[in-house]
Amino acid sequence: MGAQMNCVIPLAEVSDRHEPLIGAKAARLAALARAGQRIAPGFCITIGAYERFLAQSRLEDLIRMELGRKPFDDMRWEEIWDAALRIRSAFVAQPVPETVADAVATALGEYSANTAWAVRSSAPGEDSANRSFAGLHESYIGVVGLDAVIDAVRLVWGSLWSDAAMLYRKELGLDPGRSRMAVLVQAMRTEDVSGVAFGRDPRKPTAEKAIVEAVPGLCAGLVDGQVDPDRWELRRSDGATVAWHPGHRDEQAATSPLLDERDLSHLLRVLTDVESLFAWPPDVEWTGRRDRLTLLQARPITTAQGDREDKRGWYLTLRPGTARLRKLREKVAGELIPALEVEGERLAAEDLAACSDKELADAIEQRAAAVERWTKIYWEEFIPFAHGVRHLATYYNDAVRPADPYEFVGLLQGEELLAMRRNSALRALAEQVKPNVPLCKAIDEACGSASHEAAAWQPDALDAIRAVEGGEAFVTAFQHAVDNVLDLAYGKTRLADRPDLILRAVLELARSQNAGVGAHKGPGPHTAETLTQRLLAAVGPDRREEALETLQLGRLSWRLRDNDNLLLARVESQLLRALNVAAGRLRAAGRLAPAAQVEAENKAEMATALRNPGWGKMVPVQKAAPKQVPKRTSSGETPRQLIGQPAAPGVQVGEVRCIRSSEDLGRFQSGQVLVCDAIQPMMTHLVPLAAAIVERRGGMLIHGAIIARELGIPCVNGIPGAVDLLNDGDLVTVDGYLGIVTVGPPEFDLELAERAAMG
Numbered sequence: 001m002g003a004q005m006n007c008v009i010p011l012a013e014v015s016d017r018h019e020p021l022i023g024a025k026a027a028r029l030a031a032l033a034r035a036g037q038r039i040a041p042g043f044c045i046t047i048g049a050y051e052r053f054l055a056q057s058r059l060e061d062l063i064r065m066e067l068g069r070k071p072f073d074d075m076r077w078e079e080i081w082d083a084a085l086r087i088r089s090a091f092v093a094q095p096v097p098e099t100v101a102d103a104v105a106t107a108l109g110e111y112s113a114n115t116a117w118a119v120r121s122s123a124p125g126e127d128s129a130n131r132s133f134a135g136l137h138e139s140y141i142g143v144v145g146l147d148a149v150i151d152a153v154r155l156v157w158g159s160l161w162s163d164a165a166m167l168y169r170k171e172l173g174l175d176p177g178r179s180r181m182a183v184l185v186q187a188m189r190t191e192d193v194s195g196v197a198f199g200r201d202p203r204k205p206t207a208e209k210a211i212v213e214a215v216p217g218l219c220a221g222l223v224d225g226q227v228d229p230d231r232w233e234l235r236r237s238d239g240a241t242v243a244w245h246p247g248h249r250d251e252q253a254a255t256s257p258l259l260d261e262r263d264l265s266h267l268l269r270v271l272t273d274v275e276s277l278f279a280w281p282p283d284v285e286w287t288g289r290r291d292r293l294t295l296l297q298a299r300p301i302t303t304a305q306g307d308r309e310d311k312r313g314w315y316l317t318l319r320p321g322t323a324r325l326r327k328l329r330e331k332v333a334g335e336l337i338p339a340l341e342v343e344g345e346r347l348a349a350e351d352l353a354a355c356s357d358k359e360l361a362d363a364i365e366q367r368a369a370a371v372e373r374w375t376k377i378y379w380e381e382f383i384p385f386a387h388g389v390r391h392l393a394t395y396y397n398d399a400v401r402p403a404d405p406y407e408f409v410g411l412l413q414g415e416e417l418l419a420m421r422r423n424s425a426l427r428a429l430a431e432q433v434k435p436n437v438p439l440c441k442a443i444d445e446a447c448g449s450a451s452h453e454a455a456a457w458q459p460d461a462l463d464a465i466r467a468v469e470g471g472e473a474f475v476t477a478f479q480h481a482v483d484n485v486l487d488l489a490y491g492k493t494r495l496a497d498r499p500d501l502i503l504r505a506v507l508e509l510a511r512s513q514n515a516g517v518g519a520h521k522g523p524g525p526h527t528a529e530t531l532t533q534r535l536l537a538a539v540g541p542d543r544r545e546e547a548l549e550t551l552q553l554g555r556l557s558w559r560l561r562d563n564d565n566l567l568l569a570r571v572e573s574q575l576l577r578a579l580n581v582a583a584g585r586l587r588a589a590g591r592l593a594p595a596a597q598v599e600a601e602n603k604a605e606m607a608t609a610l611r612n613p614g615w616g617k618m619v620p621v622q623k624a625a626p627k628q629v630p631k632r633t634s635s636g637e638t639p640r641q642l643i644g645q646p647a648a649p650g651v652q653v654g655e656v657r658c659i660r661s662s663e664d665l666g667r668f669q670s671g672q673v674l675v676c677d678a679i680q681p682m683m684t685h686l687v688p689l690a691a692a693i694v695e696r697r698g699g700m701l702i703h704g705a706i707i708a709r710e711l712g713i714p715c716v717n718g719i720p721g722a723v724d725l726l727n728d729g730d731l732v733t734v735d736g737y738l739g740i741v742t743v744g745p746p747e748f749d750l751e752l753a754e755r756a757a758m759g
Helices: 002-007 016-034 047-057 059-067 077-093 098-108 146-161 163-172 261-278 312-316 322-349 357-386 388-400 407-412 418-433 437-447 461-466 471-485 499-515 528-539 541-588 600-611 681-689 703-711 747-757
Strands: 008-010 042-045 117-121 139-143 183-187 193-198 209-216 230-235 241-245 282-287 294-300 641-643 645-648 651-659 673-676 692-695 715-717 731-735 740-743
Touching (some): 002 098, 008 016, 047 146, 077 146, 077 388, 139 146, 322 357, 357 541, 357 600, 407 703, 418 437, 437 461, 499 681, 645 692, 692 731, 703 715, 715 731
Antiparallel strands (some): 008 042, 117 139, 193 209, 193 282
């Protein structure tokens, strides 16, 4: 009994002194029950049980390691998500201490074996008037049986370390490392109607109104945003209905209210009683009507603290559920992506040379507006849908419990990405070049030297390539590739305006194929099909359709997160094309200096200049150059080892080539280590040439990591200042298993050199 009381406390036995052990959520429910309100029976698993679990599993060591790779404030969200995934995977893999499992079994034994349970978080300090963790920690409903309850408890514990929860604690100034978690286990109450109610309007706390929202069935449908609720505004003084807003369900508005006047009157009395008990206007979740009304939760209505914006709602978008992803799929895949593709094609087909100056000015403004519009859509629609692949990761790991928390990445193999279509086109061009030595020489000469800043590309340079045998067919195929898959902007450069940058990549691909390098080992023993079967076997036949939908959503979100970048880059490229045409006209008229650089930021100036031919010479306003980080001047200024994230397994040694600008795209050679800020979709054609990849940006699901893993190329990312700490030509060893980049000769070579020096 002693061990049980340390780990489990029945709700009926909870008193005020237990709150530090069980958290405010559970303590408030117990207080409501003592005050005569109806709650679901159950028990609390204390923070003592959580601490026993940590101590037995040594998970605190793992948590310290994950959060200690770099200062928490310096970690990008993707890196925090990676750490959270690894912590969660470790939590579900560890057994619960026997004393805790026995205490839970004893508590469950007081109820029928087929009782369905709701398993929810109750972290100390979780909810207050100034901060709310609602939705940031996991909850599980309909859980039946001891093993399933224990599994749910582990996942609730692990959700203390989710990316969203850690980010929110950081925002509140809380130390994630000191967080603890209790768990509330209650018998499910299944009623015909559920909802939330507020003692005051959260948007206008001074107004004398209460708010009630209701949905058919479980409250989870409302809390998760899956079901549109009926909504009432009630006058606090007499309970009169000020307004009723019917919910839209099954694509039509409700014709009659879900709650009648007696239901609403009873709810308002409950709100008043709860406010009197706790001395603050409550936010409650409830289920059932009148005498069957059961309170599921009560907390203060969250208010902003000072000028700080509460970003909890944004953090919740980092983990959309299946219902949200389903809606996003319909809009993003069915409507937005096709529209973006059509817009890029339409802009590319416009004959800007035939436009008058006024028409060209209009075209610049229309393209600038398109870039602005699609960038907004990118952040509001495309980015949330991109989290579908993270939803798949969590789903797969919870079901399969793999030793490698990134095994799920194999499910994404072979997806039809636009970047892969472009890479295939470049490989086909390399195949044309590979056996043709005169053609290789002609391309090399047309591109000029890559050892220094390249001269401006001369449009007639392609004529010299056409003149050699096989050249005409090659140029035709090359221009087709440029028009269809390489109409992209990289930084301030349109790749279509600098064919030399692409042609160099084609030459390197051809040379690497001839030399037998650049052939990587591939992703490993598991194919996408074998991993799919592992998932389906783990979830069982009852959840097969759910698993297949989660898989389909995850794969689609991964494919579109790559494609949307490239399609948006094409629209940006078309804005640059219009600006370049305008710049050519203004230079020809003597109204723009030959060396003046025109950028997207000059769009308004250029349009104005075109519409006002009487104006004199224009001087484009340039953005202030970003502050330059001092470059390393000698090898002694760089640590022997740089620590980052292990993003793709393997170990490779090679010379560094940093990609800092579009010019560097044309300098990359096969067998080099590609070092950059981040692999962008428009530069992934270099990845097959690389011996290894090193990036500043961190994350297992960024483009470089996924492609490196699929090709079997070692990758380490999340290294601050990678392009500043490493110089072209540095010899490095990239260890994708440990996340370490060693600068200088490998240890084995150093040992041999030391032995040779000793004779």
